[in-house]
Amino acid sequence: MNKGFLIILTLFFGILSAQKNAYYQQYAKYKMDIDVDAKNFTYNGNQTLTYTNNSPDELDVVYFHLYWNAFKPGSMMDQRIAGQGKNGDSRLQNNGISRLASIPKDEEGAQNIHWIKQNGKNLKFEIQETVMKVYLDSPIKANSSTIFMMEWDAVIPMQIRRAGRNNREGIDMTVTQWYPKIAEYDYDGWATFDYIGREFHAPFSDFEVNIKIDKEYVIGAGGTLENPLEVKGYDKKATIKADKNNKTTWKWTAKNMLDFAWAADRDYTVDSFVVLDGPKVYFVYQKSEKTKYWDESKPYVTKFFQIMNATFGRYVYPSYSFIQGGDGGMEYGMCTMILGEAKSLDGLVGLMVHEGGHSWNQQIMAYNESVRPWMDEGFTSYYDDSVMYQLFPPKTPQANPFTGSLDRYRNFVKKGIEEPAVWLGDHHDNGSAYSFATYVKGELFLVQLGYIMGEQNLALVMKEFYNEWHLKHPTDRDFMHIAQKVSGMDLKWFLNYWINTTKTIDYGIKEVKYNESSTTIILENKGTIPMPIDFSILTTDKKVVNYQIPLNMTHTWKTKDIYGDFKTEAYWPWTQKDYTFTIPYNKSQISALGIDFSQRLADVNLEDNLVEVK
Template identity: 40%
Template sequence: MQNPQEIGHGYENSSEKLTLPSGEKLHWHFKADNVHDFTWAADPEYKHDILNMENGIALHFLYKKNLDPQYLENWQKLQGKTAELIQYFSKHIGPYPYPQYSVIQGGDGGMEYAMCTLITGKRKWGSLFGVTAHELAHTWFQFLLATNETKHPWMDEGFTTYISNKAENEILKENKVNPQDGSYRHYYYVVGSGVEEPLTTHADRYHTNMAYSMASYSKGNLFLSQLEYIIGKENVAKTLLKYYEDFAFKHPTPNDIKRTAEKVSGVHLDWYLNEWTQTTHTIDYGIKSVDGTKITLERIGKMPMPIDLSVTYEDGTEEMFVIPLRMMRGNKPTNATLLEDWTFAHPTYTFNTDKKVSSVTIDPSKLMADIELKNNTYTTLK
C-alpha cells in the first residue's frame, strides 16, 4: 500500500467508515516487486488480524466477522500455524522473500496468488489448515520457481502437494509413516481405472479431469516421494534446497529438477524422468522363487527401478540388500548390503545369501509405487 496518507487512513484502520463528497473516488496505490500475478479483496464485513512474525514478515488474515463461532475459532487458530508453515517451507525449500502474506476468505475453494490466497471460510479445522498449507506452498513452486503451469503442471501441483503434506504431518504432529500415502492410493486407483495419461500431456489436453488431477497432484508428488527411494531422503531434501537456490525466479523445466537431483546424489536419473513423466509404464517387481539361499526376483512391469530388499533368515536375523539399476551408475547412501546392479534388459535377477532364507520383502518402505504388492513378499513354507 503506497498512499495511506493521501487516503487519510492507514489500511490497518480498515474498520473506520470513510465518507466522501458525492462523485469523488478514492485511489489506492499498491506495489509489489517480483510477482507475476496479483489479486485484491475488499469487504466491509471483514475482520482483519495481523500477525507480525519475528523475521519481519506480516501475516494478514481477512475473514467475515459474522462466521459461526466454530469457524471463527478455526480462523484464529490458523494464524500461528500459518507462521509455522512459512517457517517450514522457508527452511525446507528456501527463504520467503516478500514482506507479507494474506490469508483471505473468498473465492470458491482454495487458490494461490502472489503473497495471498483466497480460501472459502466455512471449513473444519483440518481442511482450513490443509488448504492453507497447500496454497501457501504454491508461493515457492508457482511464484518463486514459477514453472510453466500448462506444460508441466506436475512440477507445481505435485511438488506443492509433496511439501505441504510433509509440513502438515510435522506441524499437526500427525506422525504418519508416509505422509504421501493418499497420493499413492490415488495413483494406484487411476492406473487401475485405465485412464492414466503421461505427465508430459499439456494441461488443457487431458481427456479427463481425473487423469489431469492424478498426473499433476499425485504422480507429480510421487516424482519426489519415489525419488527418496531412489537417491535417499536426505538427498531429496538437499535437492529441493539447491533447486530453489539455483532456479528461483528462473522458470525451471523438468530437466532442471532432474539435473539438480543428479548433481546432489551423483546418480544418473535420465531414465527416471523419461519413464515417470513421458510414459504410463508402471512398476511391478515380484519375488519369483526362493530356494534355500538362492533368491530370484523378476521385473514384470515395464518401468525399471532399483530394488531394496529385506531378507529374514531361518535363524531369525534380518539383512537389508540394495540392488541398484545399472542405468543409475551409482546408488543411494545405504548401510544395506550392496549387490551387483541389475540391467534393464534382464527380466530376472538371481543372487545367493550366506544363510537359509525364511522370508523376503521388496521395498519395505513402500515408497516405490509398485502397482502389485501381492508378489512383493515371500515366505518359505515350513
C-alpha cells in the same frame, strides 16, 4: 585462411552463440488506476506498462492475456467443458453441462480494450478470445524497454472459476487474473495459451495499483498496502478518506511478482500476525461461526512458514494474505483465495498449507504451469504432505508422509484412464486424469527420486534447485541437471518414463529358496518401468538388514538413506526380467523379507512384495 584468424573467428562465434542461448527473463512494471462500480460489478482501468526486453530477439508484436473473456456462453472454455461432459472439471459443469452456457448476459466476463499506445502512438490490435495480439509501432530491440499505455473497462463475471462476483460464501468480488496481462516471452517464444480454466504464466513484474471503491469495502490483496490509515480494516487509528462519490482509494505495491490479485467485501475482517523470521501474515475473511477455525489455524500457519523456510528455501516477500473468496483455493502473488467455511481445523490448515506452498512453486520458482503443471501442483503436493505430516501426525502409524498419495495412484491406475503428465495442462481429455497426472504423479516424481537417490540427496537437490533458480523460470531440464549433479546418477530415463508415459512399476518376489546357511531370492520385473530395488529382511531378533539392487542405467548406486544403510548387490540390467541373489541368512534367522520396507516405491501391485517366514 590464416590459422590464427580461424581460431579467433571460431572463438568469436562460440561466444556469440553462448550469449544468444544464455538464460534471460523479461521484466514488466505496471502502474494501474482502477475505478470500481461496486453496485454493477464493473470497473474502469488505466494502465501504464514499462516492458523490458532482456532477450536477444527483436520483438515486433506483443501479446496480452484477457482471461475474463472466457466467462461467457460459446467461449473456448464453454466449448471445452461441453465437449468433456462429465469427464471435465466438476466445478465448471453440472451433470456434464457447462455452467458457462447459462451465464446471464449482464454477468458475462468482459475486458473491453478502448485503446493501447506505444510511446504515445496508437497501436493496432486484435482480440482472439482470451489473447490480444498487438502490432507494434516500433520493434522492441534486444535489451531495451518500451512504454505501453492502455485504457479499458471490465465486467466482473458470475463466479464460476476462481474469479467473479458473489461467490457461494457471499464474498462480493474475487478479482484475479483481471487486468490486461502481458504474456511471457522466453526461449520457447510467446506463452500465448488460451484460457480454458487451468494454469497461468507471466513475467516477473513490479506493481503499483490504485483501486478506488465505495468506502464501506475492505480489500484483501497480494501486496503492500501503502495507505492503511486512510482505508477501512487495517488500522484502528485509520481516518477513512472518501471523495465526493463516497469512494476511498486503496494504494497497493508489489515487487518482483507474476501477478497482482485482490478481493473486496463489505464484511471482511482483517487479522494479522508476524511469523518469526518469516512474513507478516494477513487473514482477510468474514468472521463468523462458520469461519471459527481461522483463528485456531494461526500457530499452524506460523509453523508452516518456518518449516518451509528451513527445509525448502526462504519465502522472499514481506507478507502473505489468506483471503476468503474464489471457488476453492487458488494461489497468486503474496496471497491465496480460499473458501473459508471449513468443516475442520485440519481441513482448513491443509488448504492453507497447499495454497501457501504454491508461493514456492507458482511464484518464487515460477514454472510455466501451462506447459508443466506437474512441477507446480506436484511439487506443492509434496510440500503439502511433508508439512501436514508434521503439523498433524497421523493417528495410525505410517511409513512415510506419502503413503496416501501412493495408494490413490495405485487405485487410479486400475481405472485405465491415466494420461501422461507431459501433456499441456488444458489439453487433458479427462479432468480426473489431469488431477492425477499433475498433482499425484508430480508429487510421486519426487518421492520416487528420494527412493532412487536417497532422501538426504533429494533434500540437497531441492535446496540447490531453489538457491540456483528462485525468482527465475526453471524447467524440468534445469531440475534434472541439479538432481544428476548432486546424486552423481543418470536419471534421464526416469523422467522420460514417469512424466512422458503411463507405464507402471511392478516388481515381485518370484521364488525363495532356503538353504542350510543362506537364502536365495528370485525377483521378477513384471512392469514397464525399470527401477533400482531396495530389498530388506527382518531377522528373528528384530533387526532390519537392507540390500540395494542397483539399476544399471543410473551408473552410480545409492549406499545409504534415512531408512538405513545398504549392502550393495550386483546391478540389475533394465533388459533383464528376473534377478537372482543370495543372502547369508537361513530360514530360521528370518521373520520376513520383501521389496521396499519404506513403502515409497510406486509399485502398482504390492501383493507379491512381501513374504512372511513361518
